[in-house]
Amino acid sequence: TSFWGSFPGSDTGDPGWQVAAYTAQFGGGLSATIAAEMRRMTTIYRGIYSGNQAAALYQGFQAPDIVANLRANGTWGSAQIMGALHQVNAQYYGATPATGHPDDKWGFALGAGLKVFAPMIGAGDYLQAQITYTQGATRYAHQTTNSNWSSVEGANAGYGPLTDAVYGTSAATGADLELTTAWTLNAAYEHFWNKQWKTSVYGGYSEVSYNDRGNNLLCTG
Numbered sequence: 001t002s003f004w005g006s007f008p009g010s011d012t013g014d015p016g017w018q019v020a021a022y023t024a025q026f027g028g029g030l031s032a033t034i035a036a037e038m039r040r041m042t043t044i045y046r047g048i049y050s051g052n053q054a055a056a057l058y059q060g061f062q063a064p065d066i067v068a069n070l071r072a073n074g075t076w077g078s079a080q081i082m083g084a085l086h087q088v089n090a091q092y093y094g095a096t097p098a099t100g101h102p103d104d105k106w107g108f109a110l111g112a113g114l115k116v117f118a119p120m121i122g123a124g125d126y127l128q129a130q131i132t133y134t135q136g137a138t139r140y141a142h143q144t145t146n147s148n149w150s151s152v153e154g155a156n157a158g159y160g161p162l163t164d165a166v167y168g169t170s171a172a173t174g175a176d177l178e179l180t181t182a183w184t185l186n187a188a189y190e191h192f193w194n195k196q197w198k199t200s201v202y203g204g205y206s207e208v209s210y211n212d213r214g215n216n217l218l219c220t221g
Contacts, residue, residue, distance in 0.1 A: 020035060043164065046167055065087075077117045080112065083110050084108060085107075088137075162208060167217065184206040186204040
């Protein structure tokens with residue numbers, strides 16, 4: 001696809017992705033791509049968060065994600081800026097259409113990436129880094145699907161929900177979709193000692209946050 005992946009939760013876990021894309025080559029290593037892609041979703045929560053709640057309250061498919069990038073390639077390495085638009089559309093406040101539903105919103109993702117070759121240190125060496133910022137499009141920062149526990153050295157480590165948005169159980173308690181904010185920063189260096197041996201050093205930082213109203217909807221008061 002035309003959006004680079006990210007380190008925290010970077011395993012897509014799927015065999016492919018449906019994409020219709022066009023790439024224009026401008027010469028000198030400069031290119032641009034625009035694509036309509038199958039939407040990348042995490043979950044939408046309605047009402048109070050209750051631990052291992054798998055409430056994937058997305059409404060049916062209405063629009064693909066619109067993804068684009070501008071990329072430069074050269075003997076020095078490569079650099080890219082990219083963005084995506086993602087429709088967030090939730091199900092009803094209650095069990096029937098008569099209860100109504102929040103208005104759809106458009107989330108987005110913005111990112112920039114850089115890869116620089118370092119032959120002065122070692123043949124084949126390179127440094128690469130990427131930053132990604134999202135609102136209502138969390139899967140562009142965390143590509144794995146939502147999960148609320150993880151196995152760490154044989155023990156369970158808990159962490160908060162990964163969502164695209166939260167909303168209330170009625171128009172009175174939460175009429176609007178409150179979009180989730182997430183951002184990631186990743187960096188890596190790969191050093192080639194020789195043709196047979198190399199060392200990779202990498203790290204990443206990720207943060208997921210909710211606005212005041214979204215946080216109140218997730219918590220018990």
